[in-house]
Amino acid sequence: MAHTFVIFGASGDLTSRKLIPALFRLHQKGRLPEQTRIVGLARRAYDNDAWRDLLARSAAEFLGDKFNADQWREFAQNILYQQGDITVSADFAALKIFLEELEGGRSATRVYYLSTAPSLYGAAAASLGEHGMAEESSGARRVVIEKPFGVDLATAKTLNAVVHQVFEERQIYRIDHYLGKETVQNLLVLRFANSIFEPLWNRNYIDHVQITVAEEVTVGSRGGYYDSSGVLRDMFQNHLLQLMMITAMEAPARFEADLVRDEKVKVLRSIKPLTGADFACDTLRGQYRGYRDEENVPPDSQTATFAVLKLAIDNWRWTGVPFYLRSGKAMSCRSTQIVIQFREPPHMLFENKHPMSKVDNRLVIQIQPAEGIQLHFQTKAPDAGMQLRLTELDFRFQREFSGLMPDAYQRLLLDALIGDASLFARSDEVELAWGVIDPIIAAWQSPAAPPLEIYEPRLWGPPGAVRWMEKQHREWFDSCPILH
Numbered sequence: 001m002a003h004t005f006v007i008f009g010a011s012g013d014l015t016s017r018k019l020i021p022a023l024f025r026l027h028q029k030g031r032l033p034e035q036t037r038i039v040g041l042a043r044r045a046y047d048n049d050a051w052r053d054l055l056a057r058s059a060a061e062f063l064g065d066k067f068n069a070d071q072w073r074e075f076a077q078n079i080l081y082q083q084g085d086i087t088v089s090a091d092f093a094a095l096k097i098f099l100e101e102l103e104g105g106r107s108a109t110r111v112y113y114l115s116t117a118p119s120l121y122g123a124a125a126a127s128l129g130e131h132g133m134a135e136e137s138s139g140a141r142r143v144v145i146e147k148p149f150g151v152d153l154a155t156a157k158t159l160n161a162v163v164h165q166v167f168e169e170r171q172i173y174r175i176d177h178y179l180g181k182e183t184v185q186n187l188l189v190l191r192f193a194n195s196i197f198e199p200l201w202n203r204n205y206i207d208h209v210q211i212t213v214a215e216e217v218t219v220g221s222r223g224g225y226y227d228s229s230g231v232l233r234d235m236f237q238n239h240l241l242q243l244m245m246i247t248a249m250e251a252p253a254r255f256e257a258d259l260v261r262d263e264k265v266k267v268l269r270s271i272k273p274l275t276g277a278d279f280a281c282d283t284l285r286g287q288y289r290g291y292r293d294e295e296n297v298p299p300d301s302q303t304a305t306f307a308v309l310k311l312a313i314d315n316w317r318w319t320g321v322p323f324y325l326r327s328g329k330a331m332s333c334r335s336t337q338i339v340i341q342f343r344e345p346p347h348m349l350f351e352n353k354h355p356m357s358k359v360d361n362r363l364v365i366q367i368q369p370a371e372g373i374q375l376h377f378q379t380k381a382p383d384a385g386m387q388l389r390l391t392e393l394d395f396r397f398q399r400e401f402s403g404l405m406p407d408a409y410q411r412l413l414l415d416a417l418i419g420d421a422s423l424f425a426r427s428d429e430v431e432l433a434w435g436v437i438d439p440i441i442a443a444w445q446s447p448a449a450p451p452l453e454i455y456e457p458r459l460w461g462p463p464g465a466v467r468w469m470e471k472q473h474r475e476w477f478d479s480c481p482i483l484h
Helices: 011-030 048-066 069-076 088-103 118-132 153-164 182-192 220-248 257-270 408-418 429-444 464-468
Strands: 004-008 037-040 079-083 107-114 143-145 173-175 206-214 284-290 306-312 322-328 335-342 360-370 372-378 389-394 452-456
Touching: 004 011, 004 408, 011 037, 011 048, 011 069, 011 322, 037 088, 048 069, 048 118, 079 088, 079 182, 088 118, 088 173, 107 118, 118 143, 118 153, 153 173, 153 429, 173 429, 182 220, 182 360, 182 372, 206 220, 206 408, 220 257, 220 306, 220 322, 220 335, 257 429, 284 429, 284 464, 452 464
Parallel strands: 004 037, 004 107, 037 079, 107 143, 143 173, 206 322, 284 452
Antiparallel strands: 206 335, 284 306, 306 322, 335 360, 360 372, 372 389
């Protein structure tokens, strides 16, 4: 069956930097479904050749030595451009005619990718419905929606309602590129395809879980957007809660989209709501020094660029195991990792002889920049009596598998084309995630908000975050990427 991939907002940065390079790599690997055509729609006046030339230059830049001119010419034959404005209904009518002529009246799967400003998502979906472009009598119709999906629970519900007037939930693919990363997918395999971890993956053996998304970059030119968003909307509602769900979920009966997402939703439903003094005790916020000097940032801004949340999952597996979610900008390095910190042994046999050698076991799942898994455990140092040493076993994708790691968009775009929604968010999942974050945002805007701590760039956040963790008799795993 033919496939048509329609990109709204095709002249934007996401198209040239991520979407087209990912589709081209799928073509190079022979994974792009046969008869796949890519249609871009934007307001700028390009013809097919001009847009192809523009995309060729950007693909060559972003793919480097993976770009092949001969393969590109073959791929580019199926790239087409249609000028149009997403806010003009008549342009959707013209696009409909264009697509029907392109498909020649034959059955074809269509994927509409909304690579536009989030404020246009609802209008685009409504126009697709108005012109009958979501109707499936001549093939599947799907819509891919980028984050952010709303800016709070109320706007997420409104957007869901608008999109649901046109598309059924099974047709909607809410994308979070973190779920396309190999290590995130490998976490599912690590947990559910191996018998050695499941007996340990619970409150009896795990002391706590740390999930960190550290960004080395500052806000830069995105100050205007970021100051209205902040770290909770930008990172926690989507990326960090997604990683938490996959870490904590139960095994689905089968690896099918709805069953996987059912288990993820159960995690969100089990998160204990923060109330009263919890917001001061279990959250921490900071702002890097110099943020208020960024372009389009008010000089008295109280927007947090760093946050820590301590969340509890009240279910049989996780009761009593705190989940520490942490993210910030202008930090020591770029690193995304999940740390499973195991409990200390019930009897410390060697503690009296070598008290400084005790380090509890931990499993470190590194998601970026390098991708891999490392297990920390104690061994005896050779020729040193009973002196202990922390030792690592590690798995690195780049060492075990040849070639570059695929960009996350390759997996996600292919799944959208073939109709696998396992790694995409469902409407109830999005709304429940906002239900976790909204009360924290509201509390931070109240007079009782925890203080906004200023931290120096290139550190691991405010010094208060270290003291906060020490009061709980724990410590952060502050390590720049352990795998390279």
